[in-house]
Amino acid sequence: MTKDELIARLRSLGEQLNRDVSLTGTKEELALRVAELKEELDDTDETAGQDTP
DSSP states (O other): HHHHHHHHHHHHHHHHHHHHOOOOOHHHHHHHHHHHHHHHHHHHHHHSSOOOO
């Protein structure tokens, strides 16, 4: 992914998580942030249908 594509993906993930996301850093830092947010979003999706005590 290009840096611009990573920034666009971060914006999208931030909207889905209803969070402000930092869009600055190196390409590697942005890629790591995308991976972290995707994992967080996956965790949120998995627990969305579960009852919590």
